Amino acid sequence: MSEADAEDGGAAPGREVWIEKYRPETLDDVSGHEDIVSRLRSYIERNDLPHLLFAGPAGVGKTTCAVAIAREIYGDDWRTNFLELNASDQRGIDVVRDRIKNFARSSFGGYDYRVIFLDEADSLTDDAQSALRRTMEQFSDNTRFILSCNYSSKIIDPIQSRCAVFRFSPLSDEAVEEQVRKIAGIEGIELTDDGLDALVYAANGDMRRAINSLQAAATTGEVVDEEAVYQITATARPEEIEAMVEDALEGDFSKSRATLDTLLTETGMAGGDVIDQLHRSVWDFGLTDREAVRLMERIGEADYRITEGANEQVQLEALLASLALDSEE
Structure with a gap:
């Protein structure tokens, strides 16, 4: 965190976007990925940066690391030697052929290479990825590519083999908790212990979501507590999810369905969010192995059907109904 950030502490919540205000500027500031940072730093120190492929879920530091690399290599000149493209918006072959090639061809003042960062590269079409592979070969002398994706399996093998992967x-709860505490202290926010636990739970390893939720909750009142966090993030309390499942397993379908209806209509959760929280919490419910396996099977089936376009509430009620019916056997 920079000194300027600290001096700005106490500004009214919402005046700035905190995920940008507190984005780490150097690799040393990146939280929770010590091994990755160590390897990246060794590339920079030896001036031997290969093409890189960053794979992982959202909000864990992929873009931050890419920008930090550019800052450390180029210093104040990093913006003119670093091209950032979002492949989900510009996913066709023309983008690869035009913008990337034009940047790769252009002159660069006194540096061995320039860096092209392609975010969400798994959104590129196969033709665009093939064109990208050829571009990586053609300009390997003066250009380094950093590709970012959620699923490396969607990147063609010829590109993967050219990159250090x-x-x-997901970030550890400890890393998220440390950063949230630090930001709350700088911003002068009263953050309760249960509010911090709720932020960490809702984030589920996503630092960006944790910081956004903290900023949003800070605008609703003087104290950021558990109630404010769950309300602003539209997240169910773990105990609500647990009670819903236990009622179903005990055969009380009506009570279980009522809890589900509250989550969908009053809390405002989407069906996919309920599925995600169920999946996260299966092993925290204290279920027997047989019950846990049965629940996982039902969750997988409901998730697939919802993904394919089925009605969320119908599928979730069917999930609870199947658990209730199994309890009668």
Whole structure:
């Protein structure tokens, strides 16, 4: 965190976007990925940066690491030597052929190479990826590519084999908690312990979501507590999810369905969010192995059907109904 950030502490919540205000500017500031940072730093120190492929879920530091690399290599000149493209918006072959090639061809003042960062590269079509592979070969002398994606399996093998692959895992609860505490202290926010626990739970390893939720909750009142966090993030409390499942397993379908209806209509959760929280919490419910396996099977089936376009509420009620019916056997 920069000194300027600290001096700005106490500004009214919402005046700035905190995920940008507190985005780490150097690799040393990146939280929770010590091994990855160590390897990246060794490339920079040896001036031997290969093409890189960053794979992992959202909000864990992929873009931050790419920008930090450019800052450390080029210093104040990083903006003129770093091209950032979002492949989900510009996913056709023309983007690869035109914008990337034009940047790769252009002159660069006193540096061995320039860096092209392609975010969400798994959104590129196969033709565009093939064109990208050829571009990586053609301009390998003066250009380094950093590709970012959620699923490395969607990147064609010829590109993967040309890159050093870094797999970013969800951030640990400790890393998220430390950063949230630090930001709350700088901004002068009263953050309760249960509010902090709720932020960490709702984030589920996503630092960006944790910081956004903290900023949003800070605008609703003087104290950021558990109630404010769950309300602003439209997240169910773990105990609500647990009670819903336990009621179904005990055969009380009506009570279980009522809890589900509250989550969908009053809390405002989407069906996919309920599925995600169920999946996260299966092993925290204290279920027997048989019950846990049965629940996982039902969750997988409901998730697939919802993904394919089925009605969310119908599928979730069917999930609870199947658990209730199994309890009678």
